[in-house]
Amino acid sequence: MKISDLEQELEQIYGKTEGHRVYQTVVPGIMADFLKMVGQASIGRRVKEEYHLEDGRGTIILETVKLSGTPDIRAEFRR
Numbered sequence: 001m002k003i004s005d006l007e008q009e010l011e012q013i014y015g016k017t018e019g020h021r022v023y024q025t026v027v028p029g030i031m032a033d034f035l036k037m038v039g040q041a042s043i044g045r046r047v048k049e050e051y052h053l054e055d056g057r058g059t060i061i062l063e064t065v066k067l068s069g070t071p072d073i074r075a076e077f078r079r
Contacts, residue, residue, distance in 0.1 A: 009077040
């Protein structure tokens, strides 16, 4: 799934308003951390990281292969 699809997943768990708030506050920090890891990886290396929500309701998993240019990041949400 795309990163933007995570908002819908979070809304299913938390409800529309709270899910949107979680998406707006949590996902930017997760993305910053993940992109930092991608930046430190060598070209061609697969980067995968799991981020557990503090309340235990799920895990956001991000994955990409570092190439030159903008990374194609795949997202997954597990409950």
